[in-house]
Structures are given as C-alpha cells and as structure tokens.
Amino acid sequence: MSSDKLTLKQRFDRWMIKHGRVLVIGIPYFWLFLFFLVPFLIVLKISFSVAEYAQPPYTPLFEWIDEGITITLNFGNYLFLLSDSLYATAYLNSIRIAAISTIITLLIGYPMAYGIARARGSMRSVLLMLVILPFWTSFLIRVYAWIGILDREGLINAFLLWTGIISEPLIMRQTEFAVYVGIVYTYLPFMILPLYSTLEKMDVSLIEAALDLGCKPWQAFVKVTLPLSMPGILAGSLLVFIPAVGEFVIPELLGGPNTLMIGRTLWNEFFANRDWPIASAVAIAMLLFLVVPIMWFQHIQTKQEEREQ
Amino acid sequence: MNGKRSTFLISALVFGFAFLYVPILLVIIYSFNEGKLVTVWAGFSTKWYVSLFNNDGMIDAAWNSLRIGVMSATLALALGTPAGLVMSRFGRFKGRTMFSGMIAAPLVMPEVITGLSLLLLFVTLEQLVGWPAGRGLSTITIAHTTFCAAYVAVVVQSRLSGMDISVEEAAMDLGAKPAKIFFVITLPMILPALLAGWLLSFTLSLDDLVIASFVAGPGSTTLPMKVFSSVRLGVSPEINALATLIILTVSIMIVIASFLILRSERMRNRAANGSDA
Structure with missing residues (x-):
C-alpha cells in the first residue's frame, strides 16, 4: 500500500506504534515531575526569601531591574535555624523519637511477622488480613483512640484507680511516652508486612540444616534467619523511621507542649506564625537529613523488584 | 524446644493483635455510651449517632471528603496503572531511575513536607499562569492524586511482576498491537490489583489531614480537618460514633473486596488448570 493513501485509522495506529511508548511513560512522568519534584525546587527557592506582609507572604527572589535580572539570596x-536552639532541639528530638520507635516497632513486629509466616495456610491469610485491616482504618482515628486510653481521666487510670494499685492518676498523655505508643501503634503494620514477605519466602530447610549441623535454635536464628530477613528489616524500619521523623499528628494529639518535633515546628511556623520562608527552610533542612534514608529505601525497593522478575 | 518457641510466637501474636485491636474496640464500645465521659459507662444509647447526623458541618465535610476521595482515587488509577506498567514491563529507558525515585519517595515522604511544597507550587503557579485560581477541592484532589498514584503504581507493579508474561508475548508474536494486548490481556489479569489500588487510594485520601490542611482553601474543609479540630480538645462521644461508622464501612469494603479478589483468582486458577488438562 502506498503511504499517501493511508486511512485515518491506519495513520493513528502508526502514530501510536511510534509514540505510544513515549505517551505511556510521559503522562505519569510529567504529572509526578510537576506535582512532586518541581514543588521541592520552589520550597528551596522560597527558603531563600524574606517574610513580609504581602500576598503571598514572602519577597520575590528574582527581580527585573533595568532590563536585568537580580537574584537576592537570603x-x-x-x-x-542555627542560632535558635529550639530548632536543633526539635531536630534531635525527632530523630531520637523516630529511631527509638522504629526499634520498638521492630521488636514487636518481628515475632508477629515470624509467627504469621510460620502459621498454616488458611490461618495465615486470616492473620495477614488482621494486620492489614487496621492499616486501612483511619490513621487519625487510631491516634484518637489512645487519647481516651492514656488521658488523665482515661481508661487506664480509671482501671488502676478502681483496683487500688494507684491512688493518684498517672500522667501518660502529653508525655513522650504517649508519642512512642502512638507511633508504634500506627506504624506497626508497615513493619510487619515487609518482614512477613521476606520471612515467608525464606527456605525453612536452611534452618533445619543449621539445626542438624548442631546449631542451637538461637544460633540458627542469629546466623540464618536474621541475615536472610535483613531486606525486610531494612525496608520495614525505613518505612517507619522516615515518616516518623516528620510526624505531626501524633506529637500534636498525644505529646505534651514540651514534646518538640520538627514536623510540629514546621506546622506552627506555617499556620501560627505564617512565616513561609522559615517553614520552607525547616522543610529543606529536614529533607537534607532524610535524603539518604529515602534513597536507601528506593534502592531496596528496586533490588526487590529485580529479584521478583 | 520447638514447643517453647511456638508458645513464644503464639503469645507474641496474641499480644500484638490485642495491642492492634483493643483501642479500636474501645472506641466502638464507648460510641454507644449514654454519658459524655469516656471512663464512666452510663448505659447503652445511640444518641451520639443522632447528634452526629444533625451536625451539618460534619456532614458537609464528609461530602467534601467523599467527592475528593472518588475523584483522586480514579485519577490515581489512571496515572498509577501506566506507571506500574512502565516500571515492570518497559525495561530500561532514559530517566528510569528518576521515575522509580518519584514513585518510591512519596510513599515515605513526611506529609508536612509534601503539603508545604504542593501549597507553594500552587501559589507560584497562580502567580505565573493564573491557575489554579485559589485553593479548594481541586487543589486537594491534585495533591491526593499525586501520592495515591505512587501507591497504585507499586500495587500494579508488584502484581505484574508476579504474573506470567508468556501470554502477552504469545499475543505479540501473533501480531497483536501493544494497546490491544494491554486492554484484552493485561488489564483483565490485573483487575484485582486495580480494585485494591483504587480502594487503597480512596481510603488514603479520605484519611489525609496534613496535606489537605496545607492545600485547602476556605469552604473546602474535609472530614479529617473537622475531626482534628474537635479532637484537639479531647475525647468527644460524637467522634466515637463517627469513628465507628468509618471503621465499619472500611471493614465491610475490605471484606467484600478480598472476597471478589479471591474469587477471581480461584476462577483464573481453575481456568489455567482446565487448559493444562
């Protein structure tokens, strides 16, 4: 068929074969680029400007003066951020709280994931379902549930007072302890699921071999199970640690006024002080710290995909 | 020795699941409490449900949230499905590392950062091109679509990775066009993953407080924003009632969805076994 006698449909088909691939890659690529990557550049830009009473409340970075562009970096x-110790404290607190919560989540989640992976067929899917279900239920409501439990007039205090174990109510809400409880509680499914998926794929005969060769059960665990489940441990820990560093809702609802965390600081700079440039600088400083764990997480994800294919 | 170990594992599971479920159960139980205090049981009552349904602000916020949820879950499916397909079937291409980074990073990015950065993008765009004019339901929808698309991409990708590629290859050998292969073969096979991805996006959108607070405008208060402002003051029986309704709806949705997914999988297995025989 001569090429100048193509029908519209044939032309479309040819065009699709030539450009379809680019289109399928391009549309999600463009969306994520515009609404995920570009915003960070704007945050970076605004972190160098000065707050002022205007709409929007910051000075422009680029100015046209006499047909030339001047850039004022501030x-x-x-x-x-460096001079006020409030920010440094908030940073270190966030990292410490996130790290400790990650370790507690791992200690609770690992035996659970192991137990689920070793359960029998139908029981296993039921248990897995029970882990996933809270993950689908509202995060805000799960944090809220702990207010009623940990409060001064909450259920734990009511129970302990009733049994006579204590005579004065314990202060549990509005402490750092409550923040740990909140983070561990809401992020536990994120830890269990990746752990489960590595433990479930593990070859049980390796442990049996180690036991046959004279390893004690704990040695077999430390030398075989633990190293083999390392990808799951890392993925789960990063899935808990990274968002926990920037957590806002949990310290706000369960923590006290002294529980400084960086997510809360950013929120207050933005909503209470309406200082957008400082809020942006806080965000950039947090990103600089998180960029390594985030890239590590992506690396683990990519490696896992390659193994699956 | 084995017995001791399984006792340990069973008690870990029992304590773990008690930890996960007791707080939720308490919220449900106390939503039927007559009295206003959490700790004192004053008898069974459904009056908080009645007062919840008479709370116009709450109902409006719920409508906003549902509209945003349906819109952004659908858009996220439209964007996340090709993204997942690209990640698992398209091999190497220029910019693939950045693409996979833009899919992995939204999953862990702290919400305050995502929220602030999107708000600043919207403000800058409005200054430069006049769009979006002001902030409201549409900006929240765009924000939710972006992070939900990443979740959908991961779900679709993991489904495709576990799937037999030979049927698609056979169709290609027989001369089918890529688009036809996708709509006739791949799409029906990943349908359960698409359903799961849509539901996940819908619940994530329905639940988001932080990002929505940043990019919301006047008159676009969502349900979590409403809940948050009343929860800040402490426990409220009305919120207990709302929480119970949300938990019940989500649980029913999940049970139905997993039933559908299981059934479609069983049918596919049966079909595969039938063709083998």
Whole structure:
C-alpha cells in the first residue's frame, strides 16, 4: 500500500506504534515531575526569601531591574535555624523519637511477622488480613483512640484507680511516652508486612540444616534467619523511621507542649506564625537529613523488584 | 524446644493483635455510651449517632471528603496503572531511575513536607499562569492524586511482576498491537490489583489531614480537618460514633473486596488448570 493513501485509522495506529511508548511513560512522568519534584525546587527557592506582609507572604527572589535580572539570596532563614536552639532541639528530638520507635516497632513486629509466616495456610491469610485491616482504618482515628486510653481521666487510670494499685492518676498523655505508643501503634503494620514477605519466602530447610549441623535454635536464628530477613528489616524500619521523623499528628494529639518535633515546628511556623520562608527552610533542612534514608529505601525497593522478575 | 518457641510466637501474636485491636474496640464500645465521659459507662444509647447526623458541618465535610476521595482515587488509577506498567514491563529507558525515585519517595515522604511544597507550587503557579485560581477541592484532589498514584503504581507493579508474561508475548508474536494486548490481556489479569489500588487510594485520601490542611482553601474543609479540630480538645462521644461508622464501612469494603479478589483468582486458577488438562 502506498503511504499517501493511508486511512485515518491506519495513520493513528502508526502514530501510536511510534509514540505510544513515549505517551505511556510521559503522562505519569510529567504529572509526578510537576506535582512532586518541581514543588521541592520552589520550597528551596522560597527558603531563600524574606517574610513580609504581602500576598503571598514572602519577597520575590528574582527581580527585573533595568532590563536585568537580580537574584537576592537570603541565607538569614538558615542562620536563624542555627542560632535558635529550639530548632536543633526539635531536630534531635525527632530523630531520637523516630529511631527509638522504629526499634520498638521492630521488636514487636518481628515475632508477629515470624509467627504469621510460620502459621498454616488458611490461618495465615486470616492473620495477614488482621494486620492489614487496621492499616486501612483511619490513621487519625487510631491516634484518637489512645487519647481516651492514656488521658488523665482515661481508661487506664480509671482501671488502676478502681483496683487500688494507684491512688493518684498517672500522667501518660502529653508525655513522650504517649508519642512512642502512638507511633508504634500506627506504624506497626508497615513493619510487619515487609518482614512477613521476606520471612515467608525464606527456605525453612536452611534452618533445619543449621539445626542438624548442631546449631542451637538461637544460633540458627542469629546466623540464618536474621541475615536472610535483613531486606525486610531494612525496608520495614525505613518505612517507619522516615515518616516518623516528620510526624505531626501524633506529637500534636498525644505529646505534651514540651514534646518538640520538627514536623510540629514546621506546622506552627506555617499556620501560627505564617512565616513561609522559615517553614520552607525547616522543610529543606529536614529533607537534607532524610535524603539518604529515602534513597536507601528506593534502592531496596528496586533490588526487590529485580529479584521478583 | 520447638514447643517453647511456638508458645513464644503464639503469645507474641496474641499480644500484638490485642495491642492492634483493643483501642479500636474501645472506641466502638464507648460510641454507644449514654454519658459524655469516656471512663464512666452510663448505659447503652445511640444518641451520639443522632447528634452526629444533625451536625451539618460534619456532614458537609464528609461530602467534601467523599467527592475528593472518588475523584483522586480514579485519577490515581489512571496515572498509577501506566506507571506500574512502565516500571515492570518497559525495561530500561532514559530517566528510569528518576521515575522509580518519584514513585518510591512519596510513599515515605513526611506529609508536612509534601503539603508545604504542593501549597507553594500552587501559589507560584497562580502567580505565573493564573491557575489554579485559589485553593479548594481541586487543589486537594491534585495533591491526593499525586501520592495515591505512587501507591497504585507499586500495587500494579508488584502484581505484574508476579504474573506470567508468556501470554502477552504469545499475543505479540501473533501480531497483536501493544494497546490491544494491554486492554484484552493485561488489564483483565490485573483487575484485582486495580480494585485494591483504587480502594487503597480512596481510603488514603479520605484519611489525609496534613496535606489537605496545607492545600485547602476556605469552604473546602474535609472530614479529617473537622475531626482534628474537635479532637484537639479531647475525647468527644460524637467522634466515637463517627469513628465507628468509618471503621465499619472500611471493614465491610475490605471484606467484600478480598472476597471478589479471591474469587477471581480461584476462577483464573481453575481456568489455567482446565487448559493444562
């Protein structure tokens, strides 16, 4: 068939074969690029400007003066973050709280994931379902549930007072302890699921071999099970640690006024002080710290995909 | 020795699941409490449900949330499905590392950062091109679509990775066009994953407080924003009632969805076994 006698449909088909691949890649690529990557560049830009009473509340970075463009970079926001110890405290607190919560979540989640992976067929899917279900239920409501339990007039205090174990109510809500409970509680499914998927794929005969060769059960666990489940441990820990560093809802609802965390600081700078440049600088500083764990997480994800294919 | 170990595992499971479920059960039980105090049981009552349904602000916020949820879950499916397909079937291409980064990073990015950065994008775009004019339901929908698309991509990708590629290859050998292969073969096979991805996006959108708070405008209060402002003051029986309704709806949805997924999988297995025989 001569090429100048193509019908519209044939032309469309040819065009699709030539450009379809680009289109399928391009549309999600463009969306994520515009609404996920570009915003970070704007945050970076605004972190270098000065807050002012205007709409929007910051000075422009680029200005047209006499047909030339001048760029005013202002490092004041970052110097301010360094000079006020409030921010450093909030940072270190967030990292410490996130790290401790991650370890507690791992200690609770590992035996659970192991137990589920070793359960019999139908029981296993039921248990897995029970882990996934809370993950689908509202995060906000799961945090809220602990207010009623940990409060001064909450259920634990009511129960302990009733049994006579204590005579004065314990202060549990509005403490760092409550924040740990909240993070461990809401993020536990994120830890169990990746752990389960590595433990479930593991070859049980390796442990049997180790036991046959004279390993004690704990040695077999440390030398065989633990190293083989390392990808799951890392993926689960990063899935808990990274979002926990920037957590806002949990410290706000369960923590006290002294529980400084960086997510809360950013929120207050933005909503209470309406200082967008400082909030941006806080976000950039948090990202600089998180970029390594995030890239590590992506690396683990990619490796896992390659193994599956 | 084995017995000791399984006792340990069973008690870990029992304590773990008690930890996961007791708080939720308490919320459900106390939503039927007559009295206003959490700790004192004053008799069975459904009056908090009645007062919840008479709370116009709450109902409006719930409508907003449902509309945003349906819109962003559908858009996220439309964007996340090709993204998952690209990740598992398209092999190497220029910019693949960045693409996979933009899919993995939204899953763990702290919400305050995502929220702030999207707000600043919207403000900048409005200054530069006049769109989006102001903030409201549409900006929240765009924000939710973006992070939900990443979840859908991961779900679709893991489904495709576990799937036999030979049927698609056979169709290609027989001369079918890529688009036809996708709609006739791949799409029906990943339908359960698409259902799961849509539901996941819908619940994630329905639940999001932080990102929505940043990109919301006047008159676009969502349900979590409403809940958050009343929960800040402490426990409220009305919120207990709302929580119970949400938990019940989600649980029913999940049970139905997993039933459908299981059934479709069983049918596929039966078909596969039939063709083998």
